[in-house]
Amino acid sequence: MNNLSFTSSSELRFSFSSEERVLDDEDLLALIFLRVPWKKLMTLKCVSKQWLCFITSSRFRKLLPPLRASGLYIHRLFKLGRPDRLYLIGLDNPQTNRRIFTSPHHSFVPPKFRILHSCNGLLLCAHNTNFRYNYYRNCCVWNPSTKQLDNISQHPPGTRVSHIGLAFNPLKSLHYKVIAFVSEHGFKNVGFIYIYSSVTSTWRFSVQSFNPAPHLNFTDGVYWNGRVHWLSELQDVNSVPKSDASECLCFNVDEERFETFPRPPIAVKATPRKCLYFGESEGHLHVIEVFPSTTSLKVYEMKSDYSGWFVKYKIPLAPISEVFPETTQHKTCLPGKNNFAVTVHSLIRRESFQEDPLLVLEIPGKLIRYNIVDRSTKVILDFGADFDRKKIDYWEFGMLKVSQHIASL
C-alpha cells in the first residue's frame, strides 16, 4: 500500500510513501492557503520557515488564480499634456463602481501625476515633471490596490528616454523592474537599456542596443511572456530589407538580451490610421488596427510559441453604430461611405474566469464597453452628457489614456 499514488481532490499529485511526508503536508497547506484571501497570505509567511518557503515557491504561485482586470484608469489629457482628472471605473458596474481622483492632496495619489505605463496591476506614474518632453525625472510606481507608492528617486542616465515601462508578474515574483530605453544625444538609433529593480532600488546599465534599422521607434512597450515588446512601424515596405521587415524587437527581461518576434500584419506608417492598439490581457498579446474605412475590427493574437499571429476575433462595427449613431456622424466620417468613428483602448479577455471578453472603445463623447460574445454594450464614461450635438460630432480622439486596473484579490 505504501507506494501507491493517489490523486488528491484538488488535482495535486503526490504519493504516500514515508519519505515524501513533507510533500503531503505542503499539498494540504496549499488547499488551506488557497482558501485564505490573497492579501492575508502575507501574514502566513511570518508564521514559520516552512510556510514562508512554501508560499514564496513558484509551485504555490502557479496554483493562485490569475489576475483579473476589474476596472479601468482613465485619464483625459488636455492640449498641453496636463492631465485632467483620473477616473477609476469598474468594468462590471460602471455606473455605481466609480471613483474620481482630482485632489492633489489625496494621500496615496501623487500630485500632478500622469500614468506612463501599466503592468499587471502596477502603474508607473510621473509627477511634477515637464510633460512636454520625454523627460521623466520623477517617476513613481503605484499599486492602487495596496495604496503603496514607491518613489524612484533617481532617473536613468542619458537625456532621451524613448521608452520607460514596467516589468512585473506577481504570479512569478513580487518584485518589479522598470525598463528604460535611453538614446544617446544625437544618436537616434543607438541606445541603452537600463533596469531599475525594486530589490536594489537603483538603476543599472543592462545592454546596448544593436544597431536597429533607422525607422525603428519605440512606442509603448507591452510586457508579455517575460519580455517587453515594441511595435515598430515601417516607413514603407520597400525601404528595408525583407529580413528586417518581418521582425519586431523585444527585450527579454530575465536574460537581459534583445530578441525578435514576428511583426503583426499591420500597415506601414504612411497609411492613414485611426489607432493602433497593442496590449496584453491575461496572458494573450493583441494587436488591433483601425482605419477610417474599417467596418469590422480584426483582433490579432500572437501565438504563445512566437510562431506567428492569427485572427482571434472579427468584430463588425455596424451593431455598435446602431446603438450609438454618433459613431457615423462624426466629422471624420465621409458622407456616403461606411465609416465609423471608433478607436480601441483595451481588450480584456476574462476567459480564465469563464466570462466574456470585452473591448473598451472610444466613440465620440463616450467610452464604452463592448461584449464580444453577446454584442451588448455599456457606457463606461460619458464625457459629452452636457455637450450639444455639434461638439460630439467634433469630438477629438487621442486625448484619453486608458489602463487596466488589476486588483489584488
Added chain:
Amino acid sequence: MKKLKFIGNPLLQSREKINMSSDKKWLTLKTTEDNEEFVVEESVAIMSNVIKNMVEDGCASSVIPVPRVKGNAMGKIIEFCKKHTEESDEKVLKEFDAEFLNLGPDALYDLMVSANFLEIKVLLDSVTTKVADMIKGKSSEEIRNILKIENDLSAEEIEESRRENCWTRQE
C-alpha cells in the same frame, strides 16, 4: 431482519441498530495502525474515492486494510460520510458540518490528512475551509498559538519577507 452487534466501533454501536437486509452491501474497513474494524455500508464507504476504486476493481473482498488512519479518525469519517449519504438537505448538512468540525487543531489535522488519503472530497473541502477560516483573521503569532507551530523564523527573516512583499502588504 437480523440485528447484529459490531465489535470495535462503539460509535456506530451506540448510535443506532443497523438492519442487515440482503440488498445492501457491506464492507469491513480495518485500520491497520490500531486494528480497529468498522462495518460500513458500501454506499457510504464509496464516498472515499480510494475505496470506490478498489470496489470497482474488484479488490474489495472481505476486509479492506486502511493504513495511516487511526481508529478514532476513521470513526469520525464514517459518521461524516453516513450523514452526507443519508441527508440531502443543504441546510441540515451545513449545520451538521459546523457542529462536526468543532474540533481542536490536532483532531482537524488528523481528519484532514485522512480525508486527503482516502480522497473524500466533501470532507476535505469542509475541513480545509474550516482551517482557513480559523487562521484568516489572525496574526502570525495567534496562528502559531492555535496550530501549535514553532516560531523558527529569525527577526531578520521576518523583516526581509516583509520588505520583499511591499506590494501586497496588508493595509
